[in-house]
Amino acid sequence: MGIGLVDPILKPIADQLDATPSQVSLLFTSYMAVTGVAMLVTGVVSSRIGAKRTLLSGLVLIIIFSALAGSSSSIGAIVGFRAGWGLGNALFIATALATIVSAASGSVAQAIILFEAALGLGIAAGPLVGGQLGSISWRGPFFGVAGLMVIALVGTAFFLPKTPPSEHKTSILDPFRALRYPGLATIAVTALFYNMGFFALLAYAPFPLDMTASQVGFIFFGWGLLLAVASVWLAPWLQRHFGTVPSVLGALVLFSADLAVMALFTDSKTVLVVGIIVAGAFLGINNTLITEAVMGAAPVERPVASAAYSFVRFSGGAIAPYAAGKLGENVSIHAPFWMGAAAVLLGVVVLYVGRNTLNAHQHVAGAADEEAEEEAELLAVADLD
Incomplete structure (x- = not known):
């Protein structure tokens, strides 16, 4: 939800702080750039203090910096505090997926679908809440993020079991070493270009729409809702019937075509609204299937694979x-x-x-006694041929 809360207020921020679209877009650039670079150290941190403490540290940083952003009076200050927010984001998201996969009682594929479902619902609800708060003041969504992260902090503190530090300490070089595996490098670079399209849409679309924060919030609510539905139901169906790689290729081609239609008819608000909402389906398919592929793309620990992949893909999110x-x-x-x-x-x-x-790879889960059944399930969902 915190990701989507800010999107409806991009134009109000530009109007009220006398900023250009490219200046306002730096809210995404600073956030994504710091998130990407910080991904390189998330494994180092979590392997030494444990996943739970890493998650809690990330949430505390998001609470502090989102509240500071809401208290700021210049675009430069907001951009700077968004960078600190990105550090907290990195500590949380890189650790969250690996923690969910480890804690879930079902298969890896089911855990990833659960993760993407929660992510999709949050992305859908975020703009809706952000639009309503933004209609009161552009500062509202920033304080709203801080409030939501307090709830997440309490929930994580009370409901997530203790996670001791790993016996194997991760090095800052491990993500770079992981990228030597061609499968992981292929997915990471694919995601880099895909994220350029994703964040070009997310960061720029509110400007030609030229609508109120509340209206933009409802549009991106429809986008997020379709993303959630596609993540949970459509992506697994496509994978079963066509395979992972063909499904991702098809979704990427359709997403590119959707952006091209929006480029041709940018003057039409109707086309932009429909294009934004429809894009949610293609993004939902890709989010689930690419994330699942990452978990089986290289014989390395899941947090290391996630950190390496995220470091590369967020570069696209920073540039676009x-x-x-x-x-x-x-x-x-x-x-x-x-x-x-x-x-x-x-x-x-x-x-x-x-x-x-x-090709399918066997994960190194960090524990010598990982059950053969889980390994077999992982190999099954990672078999992309």
Whole structure:
């Protein structure tokens, strides 16, 4: 929910703080850049203090920096505090998926679907709440994020069992070493280009829409709702019938086409609204299937694979918002969507060329006595051929 709360207020922030779209887009760039770089140290931290303490540390940082952002009076200060927020985000999200997979009683695939379902519902509800709070004041969503993270902090503290530090201490170089495996590198680079399209849409679309925070919130609520449905139901169905790689390739092609239509008809608010909402389906499919593929793309610990993948993909999330804002200011309002469409097509090319590297690998779970049954399930969901 915290991710989506801020999106409806991008234009109100620009209007009230006399900022350009590219300046406001730095809220995403600073956030994603710090998140990506910090991913390299999340494994180092969690392996030494345990997953629960890492999650709690991340939540505390988000609470502090989101509240500071809401108290700021300049775009520069908000951008800076969003960077600190990104550090907390990295500590939380890199650890959350691995923790859920380890704690779940079902298969790895079921745990990932559960994770994506929660993520999808949060992404759907966030803009709705953010739009309502933003209609009162642009500061409201920032304080709303702080309040939500307090709830998450209490829930994690009381309901997540203690997680001791790992016997195997992770090195800061481990994510780089993991990227030497062609399968993981292929998925990571694909996700980099896919995220460029995703964040070009997320960061720039509110400007040509030129609607109130509440209206933008409802639009992105529809987007997030379709994302959640596609994550939980459509992605597994496509995987069973067509396989992981063909399903991801198809979703990426359709997402690129969707962005191209939005580029052609940027002057039409109806086309933009429909294009944003429809994009949720393609993003939901990719989020679930790519995340699942990452967990089986290299014979390394899951937190290391997640950190390596996230470091690369968030680079796209850092570049795209600012580039989209600059293109919108200096070229045309159509250009950011063309950039997104082209980037996603590059992701299609990377995945297609590297499809044969995506073979099943056995994870190293950090414990010598990992049950053979879990390994078999993991191999089954990671078999991408």
